[in-house]
Amino acid sequence: DAGITQSPRHKVTETGTPVTLRCHQTENHRYMYWYRQDPGHGLRLIHYSYGVKDTDKGEVSDGYSVSRSKTEDFLLTLESATSSQTSVYFCAIKSSGAPNTEAFFGQGTRLTVV
Amino acid sequence: AQSVTQLDSQVPVFEEAPVELRCNYSSSVSVYLFWYVQYPNQGLQLLLKYLSGSTLVKGINGFEAEFNKSQTSFHLRKPSVHISDTAEYFCAVSSSDYKLSFGAGTTVTVRA
Numbered sequence: 701d702a703g704i705t706q707s708p709r710h711k712v713t714e715t716g717t718p719v720t721l722r723c724h725q726t727e728n729h730r731y732m733y734w735y736r737q738d739p740g741h742g743l744r745l746i747h748y749s750y751g752v753k754d755t756d757k758g759e760v761s762d763g764y765s766v767s768r769s770k771t772e773d774f775l776l777t778l779e780s781a782t783s784s785q786t787s788v789y790f791c792a793i794k795s796s797g798a799p800n801t802e803a804f805f806g807q808g809t810r811l812t813v814v
Numbered sequence: 815a816q817s818v819t820q821l822d823s824q825v826p827v828f829e830e831a832p833v834e835l836r837c838n839y840s841s842s843v844s845v846y847l848f849w850y851v852q853y854p855n856q857g858l859q860l861l862l863k864y865l866s867g868s869t870l871v872k873g874i875n876g877f878e879a880e881f882n883k884s885q886t887s888f889h890l891r892k893p894s895v896h897i898s899d900t901a902e903y904f905c906a907v908s909s910s911d912y913k914l915s916f917g918a919g920t921t922v923t924v925r926a
Contacts (some may be wrong), residue, residue: 704857731912740823742904742916743858750912758913790857792914799908800846800865805857 704806706791712812713740719778721809723791725771731794732774733803734766736787743790749774750797781813792804816841816907820917827895828925833921835890845889848906848914849879858904862884864888875899901925 703726713719723732730757731750735758745758747766755766763785765777778785791806821836839845846865850858862873869881879890888905905917 702833733914735916740918742818742820742918744916745913748912792858794912797912800863802848802860802863803914805850805859 704791704793704804706789706806706809708809709807710810712814713781714772715782715813716780719811720780721776721789722813723774723776723806725774725791725793727793727795728771729793729795729804730771731797732768733761733792733793733794734774734776735790736760736785737790737808738787746776746789779802781811783813786813787811802814816845816909816915818905818907818915818917820920822907822920824921824923825917826923826925829897830894832891832893833895833899835903835905835920835922836886837890837917839886839888839905839907841886841907841909844908846908847879847881848908849873849877849888849890850904850906850916852902852904852919854901861890861903895922895924897924897926 705724707722733748734746744760749755749768767775789809791802794801817840819838827833848863849861852858862871864871864881872878902919902921908914
């Protein structure tokens with residue numbers, strides 16, 4: 701298995717509070733991604749990173765921010781959590797940005813906003 | 815821009831029967847196609863991928879997929895399923911940017 705660890709694995713938080721999810725990799729891969737998974741929508745890209753301090757928005761980035769200060773860590777922050785952000789969040793890594801490169805996924809973080 | 819449509823959201827199938835999961839994509843440029851599987855409460859893992867060359871791609875666990883450029887399809891098949899194939903399956907497409915776009919997923923439930 702690719703060395704990807706997501707933490708926490710489960711979290712319940714209250715509406716309006718900030719939440720940070722962490723993705724840690726031991727593969728030294730340059731590209732890292734945050735997706736959310738919702739029934740009927742598959743996986744949708746929130747943000748991605750193509751290097752330390754280099755990040756960009758995905759298709760559902762509103763309400764989320766990211767940071768990457770080290771190659772191995774990619775943090776996703778919900779600035780003020782809302783019930784619509786209840787979801788399962790997956791981190792993925794790729795060794796290259798080339799489109800023919802396989803992505804490896806973490807085990808996911810189940811977030812519930814009450 | 816690219817997009818993926820998985821034509822079936824749920825596919826019930828009996829053990830040892832064949833299964834086909836349908837995937838269509840749209841893209842204005844050359845694409846690379848993937849099928850991922852997600853077992854209950856787990857992350858996604860790669861089943862197979864089409865990069866170039868032969869249009870029939872073989873993957874893990876007896877799965878195969880056929881790339882059809884004229885029909886913009888990448889359907890996944892298995893000739894005989896097992897109970898352990900119960901999972902959600904995602905078709906994904908990648909092109910010239912850094913991103914991987916996923917379909918909505920197909921849930922396969924294998925019954926004895």
